[in-house]
Amino acid sequence: MTESAERRIECRMERRDWMGVLARADPERLAGAWDALGLAPGFEWLRKPEFGAVMVRGRAGATGAPFNLGEMTVTRCALRLEDGRDGHAYVPGREAAKAEIAALCDALMQGPEADEVREKVIDPLAGDAEAERAHIAAKAAATKVDFFTMVRGED
Amino acid sequence: MYVAVKGGERAIENAHAWMAERRRGDREVPELALEQVAEQLSLLVDRVMAEGSLYDPGLAALAIKQARGDVVEAVFLMRAYRTTLPRFGATEPVDTGAMLCERRISATFKDLPGGQVLGPTFDYTHRLLDFKLAAEGEVPEAPVGAPREGAVPHVVSFLNAEGLIQDEPESDETPRDLTREPLDFPADRALRLQALARGDEGFLLGLAYSTQRGYARTHAFVGELRIGMVAVEIEIPELGFSVEIAEIRLTECETVNQFKGSKSEPPQFTRGYGLVFGQSERKALSMSLVDRALRWKELGEDFVGAAAQDEEFVLAHSDNVQATGFLEHIKLPHYVDFQSELELVRKMRREAGAMQEAAE
Numbered sequence: 404m405t406e407s408a409e410r411r412i413e414c415r416m417e418r419r420d421w422m423g424v425l426a427r428a429d430p431e432r433l434a435g436a437w438d439a440l441g442l443a444p445g446f447e448w449l450r451k452p453e454f455g456a457v458m459v460r461g462r463a464g465a466t467g468a469p470f471n472l473g474e475m476t477v478t479r480c481a482l483r484l485e486d487g488r489d490g491h492a493y494v495p496g497r498e499a500a501k502a503e504i505a506a507l508c509d510a511l512m513q514g515p516e517a518d519e520v521r522e523k524v525i526d527p528l529a530g531d532a533e534a535e536r537a538h539i540a541a542k543a544a545a546t547k548v549d550f551f552t553m554v555r556g557e558d
Numbered sequence: 559m560y561v562a563v564k565g566g567e568r569a570i571e572n573a574h575a576w577m578a579e580r581r582r583g584d585r586e587v588p589e590l591a592l593e594q595v596a597e598q599l600s601l602l603v604d605r606v607m608a609e610g611s612l613y614d615p616g617l618a619a620l621a622i623k624q625a626r627g628d629v630v631e632a633v634f635l636m637r638a639y640r641t642t643l644p645r646f647g648a649t650e651p652v653d654t655g656a657m658l659c660e661r662r663i664s665a666t667f668k669d670l671p672g673g674q675v676l677g678p679t680f681d682y683t684h685r686l687l688d689f690k691l692a693a694e695g696e697v698p699e700a701p702v703g704a705p706r707e708g709a710v711p712h713v714v715s716f717l718n719a720e721g722l723i724q725d726e727p728e729s730d731e732t733p734r735d736l737t738r739e740p741l742d743f744p745a746d747r748a749l750r751l752q753a754l755a756r757g758d759e760g761f762l763l764g765l766a767y768s769t770q771r772g773y774a775r776t777h778a779f780v781g782e783l784r785i786g787m788v789a790v791e792i793e794i795p796e797l798g799f800s801v802e803i804a805e806i807r808l809t810e811c812e813t814v815n816q817f818k819g820s821k822s823e824p825p826q827f828t829r830g831y832g833l834v835f836g837q838s839e840r841k842a843l844s845m846s847l848v849d850r851a852l853r854w855k856e857l858g859e860d861f862v863g864a865a866a867q868d869e870e871f872v873l874a875h876s877d878n879v880q881a882t883g884f885l886e887h888i889k890l891p892h893y894v895d896f897q898s899e900l901e902l903v904r905k906m907r908r909e910a911g912a913m914q915e916a917a918e
Contacts, residue, residue, distance in 0.1 A: 418797075418799070419799050419800065419801045419802075422794075422801045422803075423801050423802040423803065426801065426802075426803040426804065427802070427803070427804060427805060453644070454643060455643050455644040455645065455646040456612065456640065456643040456644070456645055456646065457645070457646050457647050457648060457649055457790075457792055458645065458647070458648040458649065458735065459613065459648075459649050459652065459790060459806070460648055460649055460650070460651040460652065460733070461651055461652050461654070461751070461755075461808075461833045462651045462652075462726075463726055463747055463748065463751055463831055464714070464726035464812065464829055464831045465654050465655060465712055465714075465726075465810065465812065465831070466655075466712075466726050466728065467726030467727055467728065467729065468726070468727065468728075468729035468731055468733070468747070468748055469651045469729070469730065469731065469732070469733050469748065470733045470747070470748035470749075470751040470752050470755075471648070471733050471735050471736075471737075471748070471752045472652070472751075472752070472755050472833055472835070473607075473608070473611035473612065473613060473752075473755060473756055473835055474611060474612050474613070474640060474643075474645075474737075475612065475613035475614065475790065475804065475806065476612065476613070476614040476617065476643065477646055477792075477803065479646060481796065491794060491796055491797060493646070493792060493794060493801065493803050494803065494804075495790070495803055495804035495806075496614060496616065497614070497616070497617075536658055536787075537705070538702075539658055539660060539786075539787070540658065540705035541702035541703060541704070541705055542660075542700055542701075542702055542703075543659060543660050543661070543675050543677060543703075543705070543786075544675075544702070544703030544704055544705040544706065545700065545701040545702050545703035546661075546675055546676040546677055546678075546703075547673045547674065547675045547676075547703065547706075548673065548674040548675075548676065550668060550669070
């Protein structure tokens, strides 16, 4: 893991950060981490997993007025643990199982299980994401052009 | 008299069964897995997502398999699926300045912060068929380099700093959405960009090329072309804050075009913009050239009658699902229509014959 990744994970995490890590996680990696955690809290659905779309917007000329670029698929759900904590999830794609785990983790992160969930689920997944970014950056760096100038003509 | 005709159910069923069999192909050959389409035909997947106007690589792979590789049919399937989805909202406008760049090149500045990064490109290949790909064999890992820290600023921001290029007015106005209201004219730039982003690549390529050949020439330089991952952030209405829920691959092109001055303003470069789902630089380039050509009115240029300047012509014909729907409907039964035409021609010929006889 890079130094910046460690820094990022160490800093105090807000709810939007862990929800983001859960949403962007690889579904299989998230399911694996959840199984390894071994928690099975009882809950009731506030909103069962539902497929939908969000309209992705861009800006004209990158910085100007917004325009509608196109939609992407999203799955959302919300649930309530037996002790009353709510968990929400919005995840990309059509991923009902992933959304359920993400909402459960979101709820658990707001109570006594937070440290354990962070250590076994959130931090490793954030590390994965950082490693993936570093991998892309390193591949791209190898294709950066180094110009050199040919000296031509007479002195 | 109108006579309803029923029939053909069995023929249709059998035709679809044969189509499915043809789609499967030789059963001795292993069936195509969706993962193979998504991983190994990824530029096709990107095109189907862009023109289908729905970012979901798994769905696009399924559409491609179902459509036997027919792009427009696959786009049609994506559009049809999209209509079944409830809309949860809209994202914050994506920040392409913060893109994790896989490719980033400029044709206007050789040395620029962040450098010229070629990325996984076909450029500079010799376009010779590689028969090694016909045989099985593993590909070696591509080399890695030491990434540079820090942001990769947009090239036009350098020109902007000097006031040398026309600025994009900042705004947070909610853009019109052509999937929610019928397209009407005049369209504003936001609506044009939406239509171009989902428009047919071939159609836009032809139009963009026409501007290069002299029909509404705008003399475009590629200020910058970048491909990479961009964060998608949405506000969660139940919670009242926003979350970065995904990273998607986008291609962005900014062109720097011929300048124009006026009595009140000194000469400035102008710009065109292209932004497309996935890795699709031909489409992004085409989009930015056509976007620039369509801006003639706002930039005080003359309408020279070129197709690429005519927003009604461009927007009404760039959607390949709409175009193919109307085009292909003429192959469906028009027996009654045609019968009446046939009657009419026979009648006219009888009358013409009678007149000729009378004249003789």
